[in-house]
Amino acid sequence: MKLIIIDTACANLASLKFCLDRLGFNAKISRDLKDLENADKLFLPGVGTAAKAMSNLESFNLTNFIKNTKKPLLGICLGMQILGDFSEELDQETLGIIPFKTQKFELPKEYSLPHMGWNEVASSHPLF
Template sequence: MKTVIIKYNAGNVQSVMYALDRLGASYLLTDDEAEIRSADKVIFPGVGEASTAMAYLRERGLDKLIPSLKQPVLGTCVGMQLMCRYSEENDTTCMGIFDIDVRRFPNDAGLKVPHTGWNNIHTLRGPLTEGLTDNAYVYFVHSYAADVCPETTAICDYVRPFSAMLHRDNFYAAQFHAEISGNVGQRILENFLTL
């Protein structure tokens, strides 16, 4: 099985590679269109700022390539946000795979922004959450989040309920960092790799 990690202007790639190493999965880090199209699974991770990352994707045509993929695709953190329609972070038009906007957490809610650390996810559904129990804990680092919508497959409550996971067709996404979310994150990655 060929797994590709999309290489673009966003951090966190190394921890994704370590997580795949722990699972014994072989992978390739690339931004080459032919390599991405020929992959069995595609992972679109990210840590960074939405408008800069989208500009990089557009420069390389990845903003058109990613939505056209037919194999299972998993976006995480900023990768998930860029798969949405729009982000309030620097007024950024994203790829629109998920028809939902990404909004900043307000600073006046009495909770720290960014949302950093372990938090639970609930109302789980879909193939990536198979084998998990409701209220499983995962690791978040973000100031922006997608609202709850029909494509939501896990919810987290912080400032407001938000989409911790999304799924539509062959596209899957997680706002948290599955690669550093312990056994829960490992199970999610295993579920993705065995789709």
């Protein structure tokens, strides 16, 4: 199975690759359209602002492919946010694949953003 981690140039790509490798998958990090077209499943990670991620994807000529692909696509963190229509952070239009708007959190001071931590992933999950 060909797993491609889309290189947004604004994500911790190595951590995701190492995670997938530990689960027994041989994922590749790429922004090459041919790699994405030949993938069985795609991962769209991201860290930072939606504006930077969208700018990078546009400069890599990947937005149309991502918007139109029928391949399974998992957005992680900022990658999930840009699957929506719009991000309130810097008033950024995003990919518009899923109809939602990413809104800013209004939280009490005792809560910190962003959430920093690790969550568990199991290789038996249907995603894989």
